[in-house]
Amino acid sequence: MTRFLTTALAACGGVLALLHPATAQAQSDALARFYQGRSVNVIIFQGPGTTYDVYARLLTRHMGRFIPGNPTLVPQNMIGAGGLKATEYLYGIAPKDGSVFGEISPGNAFEPLLGGSKVEFDPLKFTWLGSMARNVSVGVSWHTQPFKTVDDVKAREMISPGTGAGADSEIIPVALNTLVGTRFKVIPGYPGIANAALSMERGELDGIAYWAWTGVKSSHPDWVRDRKLNVIYHTGTKNPSDLPNVPKIRDYAKSEIDREALDLLLARETLGRPFLAPPALPADRAQALRTAFAKTLADRDFLADAAKVQADIDLVGADEVTSLLKQTFAYKPEVIERAKSALKRTP
Numbered sequence: 001m002t003r004f005l006t007t008a009l010a011a012c013g014g015v016l017a018l019l020h021p022a023t024a025q026a027q028s029d030a031l032a033r034f035y036q037g038r039s040v041n042v043i044i045f046q047g048p049g050t051t052y053d054v055y056a057r058l059l060t061r062h063m064g065r066f067i068p069g070n071p072t073l074v075p076q077n078m079i080g081a082g083g084l085k086a087t088e089y090l091y092g093i094a095p096k097d098g099s100v101f102g103e104i105s106p107g108n109a110f111e112p113l114l115g116g117s118k119v120e121f122d123p124l125k126f127t128w129l130g131s132m133a134r135n136v137s138v139g140v141s142w143h144t145q146p147f148k149t150v151d152d153v154k155a156r157e158m159i160s161p162g163t164g165a166g167a168d169s170e171i172i173p174v175a176l177n178t179l180v181g182t183r184f185k186v187i188p189g190y191p192g193i194a195n196a197a198l199s200m201e202r203g204e205l206d207g208i209a210y211w212a213w214t215g216v217k218s219s220h221p222d223w224v225r226d227r228k229l230n231v232i233y234h235t236g237t238k239n240p241s242d243l244p245n246v247p248k249i250r251d252y253a254k255s256e257i258d259r260e261a262l263d264l265l266l267a268r269e270t271l272g273r274p275f276l277a278p279p280a281l282p283a284d285r286a287q288a289l290r291t292a293f294a295k296t297l298a299d300r301d302f303l304a305d306a307a308k309v310q311a312d313i314d315l316v317g318a319d320e321v322t323s324l325l326k327q328t329f330a331y332k333p334e335v336i337e338r339a340k341s342a343l344k345r346t347p
Helices: 002-019 021-035 051-060 081-092 106-114 150-155 168-179 193-202 213-219 221-225 256-270 283-298 300-308 318-329 333-342
Strands: 039-044 072-077 100-103 127-131 137-142 158-161 184-187 207-212 229-234 274-277
Touching: 021 283, 039 051, 039 081, 051 072, 051 100, 051 213, 051 300, 081 100, 081 106, 081 168, 106 168, 106 256, 106 318, 106 333, 127 283, 127 318, 137 213, 150 229, 158 168, 158 193, 158 207, 168 184, 168 207, 168 256, 168 333, 193 207, 193 213, 207 213, 207 229, 213 221, 256 318, 256 333, 274 283, 283 300
Parallel strands: 039 072, 039 100, 158 184
Antiparallel strands: 100 274, 127 274, 137 207, 137 229
């Protein structure tokens, strides 16, 4: 009976929509009136020239075409606290009317679960648009350095950059030290991976412990082509097609609970290049932004533009993001505590 009622109600909804096309048109007209001639601010948590900045500006060049009223999208960099400054702005300060959305660090969505800095947001309350790509990250060293294998990084200290207290570049190497037995020494204070990469080239750093592979390929394709980097491991669950012989760091976890804790910490990689708007947006504007986001990522001109900057595109829809967050927040308490312990976040 329940299934019948559900089916019947859905059918009635479809009939009503057919009987009242004026309603859909009125909603579209209202959206167009709101957005026409308006500037929509797109917050970017990292600085100009970073891979995240490249992705966000790529999106802003095209997405306005798919929003009713065709507003102008204006990128705005908001750097600080490993992305938490932008995340907390979007959660509690930005207008909740559809005139602002932004890109955050994928790891920021998990900070409330992992007991990071005094975060004051609920990731499930954001208006998620989705992600432009899934990430697989790599640990690399400069080609002149002696770090070629995971065993090398376990045998001696490797100096790697940190880009903020809540940044993945800092927390993942710390976790790997506990869960895998690596010996990363994280040097904080770098404004972004782009600056850190130049320091690595100058010999000031041994390598970078956590760097999105898409970011490596798009920002330094010559380093990949000319084998300027030793790719020590990757963080995926399966080997990327262009890294067929690089080991998975998950395989080096010291125990089963350590592997589960590492899986929890690396769940952020599905979010990859995540975009969201503040909580409690009007439903029609939230749906308009989600639809525009998905249409943009499938657009021929957008994809041609993405190819020019070697940006891999792989849509992760808003529903998948929400499902992932719910699943992750439902991990067993002992696994969550192990992950916190690996991040040195237990009392």
